[in-house]
Amino acid sequence: MLQAAPVAEPSLAPVLLETRALSFSAGGRSLLDGMDLSVRAGSRTVILGPNGAGKSLLLRLLHGLIAPNSGQVLWCGRPLRQACPQQAMVFQRPVLLRRSVLANVRFALKARGVRRAERAARAEEALHRARLTSLARSPARVLSGGEQQRLALALALVGRPRLLLLDEPTASLDPASTYAVEQMLAEAHGAGIATLMVTHDAGQARRVGDDLIFLQAGKVAEVGPLATLLDCPRSEALRAWTEGRLMFPNGRALPF
Ligand SMILES: Nc1ncnc2c1ncn2[C@@H]1O[C@H](COP(=O)(O)OP(=O)(O)O)[C@@H](O)[C@H]1O
Ligand SMILES: [Mg+2]
Structure with a gap:
């Protein structure tokens, strides 16, 4: 959820x-x-x-x-x-650590104070949400632009914000990648999260x-x-x- x-x-x-x-x-x-x-x-x-x-x-x-x-x-x-x-921001250029996809998610969970016992399940949930489960062990920097932005959005969502601020998150993405990001936004909206997007x-x-x-x-x-x-x-x-x-x-x- x-x-x-x-x-x-x-x-x-x-x-x-x-x-x-x-x-x-x-x-x-x-x-x-x-x-x-x-x-x-x-x-x-x-x-x-x-x-x-x-x-x-x-x-x-x-x-x-x-x-x-x-x-x-x-x-x-x-x-x-x-x-x-309870808000998080997504930028036009994803802000990611030079570590694996999973390590980025774990870091974000820790930074938001999620207890260690909960982190594995929450990380799995975040990867699934971003359709990045199969790329969990890949270095974040080798992902495509669209995959990186889905990861950035998943990182923004791990703290369960009530509001997402988004600054042209799809400006450098092709239509298919843009669609995937919009799908994630639609799911966030379905869960009651407000969005404010440039x-x-x-x-x-x-x-x-x-x-x-x-x-x-x-x-x-x-x-x-x-x-x-x-x-x-x-x-x-x-x-x-x-x-x-x-x-x-x-x-x-x-x-x-
Ligand atoms: N921290 C800052 N200090 C001084 N000027 C800034 C700062 N941030 C943006 N600006 C200026 O404010 C104006 C609006 O910038 P911006 O908000 O980036 O526009 P946009 O609507 O294209 O996103 C620009 O002239 C920019 O140079
Ligand atoms: Mg701008």
Whole structure:
């Protein structure tokens, strides 16, 4: 089992992660400005936006990897740093140890405080979930890109998080490998785990998302039901994005 029970009605589910007037600036530049966002238990949210809009930066702030200049990130109503948030992050490039697949899983289990007696069964479960049982003894670095990303996702899931943050996890994968990662995400969703995922692919956004956050130049340009917004964008920024028109990160259209 990945987790407790599926969340029946995500719109009524408790808020896991929340930002209040979250802002981040560096070198005198405002990179994220006044963000008020929330992620509910069991929900599937996609973050879209042009390159440089601040998507990765937002995820890093939400995961506590960097601190905001002003505003707050709250986990279940408490400041992130005091809350032991039950969340895990998956990056575009898998972060793996130069050891076997199984050793990576065992290390992740130990790091998350899983008792030694439970580790063998939990490792087997994680390998099965990633369809990597037959590659358990292989060095992680010889796996294909898709297999490495499935392993990274399995490592993120070993701590039984309630929320997964994913930053373009399939950006360098072919369609079959992308499908395998999406299958794992679907299983996680079925187990009640919320996902917040950055992607550049509108097709993928529709497959893995119910809610949309569209970022433009460090601001939330749109937030709401994903299919509705992609079909009928309200903002010029999202309309340009859905029509494949090129934009500068600041939202101005390119002159061609
Ligand atoms: N830790 C940081 N310090 C300073 N500038 C940063 C930092 N992280 C990202 N940036 C800048 O913030 C902007 C948004 O970056 P990013 O979040 O990576 O965009 P994207 O939407 O493509 O993921 C870029 O101009 C980037 O150079
Ligand atoms: Mg990015």
